Amino acid sequence: MLRVERLTKIFENSTDQIAGGIRDASFTLDPGTFFTMLGPSGCGKTTTLRCIAGLETPDDGIISVDGRALFDGGGKRINVPVEQRAVGMVFQSYAIWPHMTVAENVAFPLTVMKHRRYSRADIEQAVAKALAVVDLAGFQDRPAPRLSGGQQQRVALARAIVHEPRLLLLDEPLSNLDAQLRDEMRSELKRLQSRIGITTVYVTHDQSEALALSDQIAVIDKGTIRQIGSPQDIYFRPTNPFVARFVGATNLLAGRLVGAANGRGDVEVLGGRKITCLVPSAIADPSSVSVSIRPESVRLVPRADAPTIVGDNCIPGTVTGVVFLGATRRVDVVSDGVTLQVTTAADVLLPADGAVDLLFAPERTVALPGKVS
Ligand SMILES: Nc1ncnc2c1ncn2[C@@H]1O[C@H](COP(=O)(O)OP(=O)(O)OP(=O)(O)O)[C@@H](O)[C@H]1O
Ligand SMILES: [Mg+2]
Known part of the structure; x- marks a missing residue:
């Protein structure tokens, strides 16, 4: 038209x-x-x-x-x-x-x-x-x-x-x-x-x-x-960091793409941990990518409850702040010196020692060209 x-x-x-x-x-x-x-x-x-x-x-x-x-x-x-x-x-x-x-x-x-x-x-x-x-x-x-x-x-x-x-x-x-x-x-x-x-x-x-x-x-x-x-x-599925940041809140982690096929790939972030995620756009330089995930797409699990969760798409961290927002809470978690924002339901119990694991669902996580942070 x-x-x-x-x-x-x-x-x-x-x-x-x-x-x-x-x-x-x-x-x-x-x-x-x-x-x-x-x-x-x-x-x-x-x-x-x-x-x-x-x-x-x-x-x-x-x-x-x-x-x-x-x-x-x-x-x-x-x-x-x-x-x-x-x-x-x-x-x-x-x-x-x-x-x-x-x-x-x-x-x-x-x-x-x-x-x-x-x-x-x-x-x-x-x-x-x-x-x-x-x-x-x-x-x-x-x-x-x-x-x-x-x-x-x-x-x-x-x-x-x-x-x-x-x-x-x-x-x-x-x-x-x-x-x-x-x-x-x-x-x-x-x-x-x-x-x-x-x-x-x-x-x-x-x-x-x-x-x-x-x-x-x-x-x-x-x-x-x-x-x-x-x-x-x-x-x-933003295709670049500008869009990811301008529309909604997001967490961006710098990393490098270690393999991609059929719109999916693996990115190595923070101390060599591997994140499987969507790769919606062409990435010219695999050594310079950012992983983007929305605060509400991160699942937060107290470490003590899930001692067996290790491996891909899991990042260990420590809770450093909690803001009550009514229906939800915003939880700040530090992992390897980077602060991530996580939105949780208001009734999720947080461990006294602050030790948590963050789980990134691959279909809600995207790799974007360019390193941010
Ligand atoms: N008549 C003009 N002469 C010179 N520069 C202009 C003129 N009109 C717009 N610009 C410049 O072009 C750019 C885009 O302006 P535009 O009005 O399209 O922005 P916008 O996206 O609508 O912004 P806003 O959300 O503030 O309305 C601005 O940097 C503005 O300074
Ligand atoms: Mg205008």
């Missing part, structure tokens, strides 16, 4: 020489996909979205929707203007215009379309329909500031879908809301998107939002896409 190929837009900043933007971004979305661009502030998310919307002219690349080129930086240069791209957008900085009513806000995209004229009746009907979709039927004449934060966000969404776009572009649409409202709006947004089945490109720097909402996630670092995959892929 949406195809983005080698999209590049670089900003050279003459004042500070710090270039920004997006480089060589490629992805293809099936119809109805909820696609999220996730990454830290300044990594190029908004730039990419603005290029797709037609608000920014890329330096190079191809953007097409349903086989129709919206931008082509090649020989026959194509650049379809914003108002002919059939995209709906919710911007990052401000949601709606405070000096207008709800109906005026929502109708705005219809009134500025130059290539199509809408009658007053058409506009009223389209506005009523869009407001019904976001559960704000009857709010037409309310001045925009007299709405709650969540209602304002929904008006912004109604405005983005009023002209029935092919593609919905959302730039951190929930960032101005408090935590509880954000959770509610998150679920509402997901329901709304699957109900109208619109292909959506969503931008956020919030990893839990990305995991909860998306079919596919692209993790971006300094203008480069570092991995594209399902939430489960990104979380459990």
